[in-house]
Amino acid sequence: MTIQVQDLNKSFRVHVRQEGWTEALRSLFKREYQTVQAVKDVSFTINTGEIVGFLGPNGAGKTTTMKMLAGLLHPTSGTIEVDGFKPQEQKNEFKKIMSLVMGQKSQLIWDIPPMETFLVNKSVYEIDDHSFRQTLDELVELLELQPLLGRPVRNMSLGQRMKCELACSLLHRPSVLFLDEPTIGLDVNTQEKVRQFIANYNREHKTTILLTSHYMGDVTALCDRVMIINHGKLLYDGELQVLSEKLTPYKLLEVRLPSSTRGPWESYGEVVTFEDGKLTLRVARDRVPLVSSELLANYEINDLNIQDPPMEEVITLAFQEESHDH
């Protein structure tokens, strides 16, 4: 189920209105429009079974791109192919192999148990009884849905609802899954469970997954490959690890030592914090082994921890890099 995107562009015509009611009145007669380019010359390929993280700040063009891939928006120019289908043609055969989950929007019927929505989807997707049972049993087990099946959706917590939402969109066993902020608003525990589920599901069924998220945790836990987009342009497409090494050529050394210890810390690397016996140093990647062995040799060290810089920092740097280019 490969996804191929070539020179994708999308621009919207938005109506601009000035403040004040005289302006509002004027806009009744003469509307001013502005063209906003939401996606610019984006190309990429996603192979079968890959999980790709799609990152970018609000309004970067993630959702617009995803909606074009799902066939909800027509591209202004460029081509999209999802398993040989052109999404914008909205063929039923295409809709049957894909699924879209939006963390902020629900498709479950509010007042009744989720099972009823499952049954509606069963008939809409023409799922036969046997495979429906089988898929449902599997999803119920993986997502621990059993206690939720008989409860009206309105009485569920956000996390419980999200799990049902996921089950609902996987009943027809899509081979391509678009996840738009699937863990938004969930507590850390539930986020973790949802991530594990997605990872397992992808491993079991070789589902191709494109995921957008604001939580770096989702991306680091699930995706080897990331695409970073900002102002509609694809800034980076590749391994997460490589990006991190390229943009942050240093690691963080967290050292715990007796609080009375003093030393020429600046000579080892950039001091990020130093208080109460906890020292954090920023050290160039190639110097990390040397610095750590020297520290261990010369000081009484309680604990030493070598860490990659937080992903947030990497991404922020990626965006800064882009603004330098301009």
Place this chain on the structure above:
Amino acid sequence: MRRYWRIFKEFFRTCLVEELEYRSEFMGNLFSSLLGIIVSILMVQIFFYQTDQLGGWAYADVLILLGIFNTLQGLINFALRPNMPRLLLHIRMGTLDYVLTKPIDSMFFVSLRHLVFWRLIDVVLGIGLVIYGLGQKHFIPSFLDVGFFLLSILAALVIIYSLWMLLMTTAFWVIRMDDLSFLFNSFFETTRFPITMYKGWLRMALTYVLPAAFVTFTPASSLIGKWDGGATLASVLVAVIFFWLARRFWKFALANYTSASS
């Protein structure tokens, strides 16, 4: 077609579950429906104190027409009206995206997804009134009458559905739906009486511009043996044209729809 019938039955079942969740007050609704039909019968009777004909139709004939009106109204309130606010909600919240990613005709889905069962009381009462009217008239329709009736009532259903859909589709641009419902009601109310009651330009408009004449008048005439092949044919033709229009308009609206970005 059979697939869509299956899906419709599924909608039916889910809505029943949904309604039982709230245990909507069956008795209260039955009472209000009964009152509604009694008031409209009384209204017809008031007219007939003054005259013994309404647009050339006798009392029993008008009752039959009223019965058809009531049945259609019941069907509209059963299947179409509950979906109007939902479509607006779908558009505003962006959940229309879910409808559009389903392998199903989106117009079918948004117009028939939600059903309100107790409105079927009006359908039953309407059919009862038709039968009562026929009894009053001491008239048993022939097979041919019934045939013409079925054809024209089918056309009427399609016309109503199409007009409703044309109106509902404007939800993509218009946010106030109360006004939309009001517009439809005003039109539909005109079919409560025989079209022959209206005179001059109003009658022309209700026949040729807004096809009110084909909604109750043609089916009722057929049932009381006064069928007119030309009118029936015209009603089928109008139904096809309006359905095509509604379909085109829906597609046009969808093409313009760029869902509320999250």
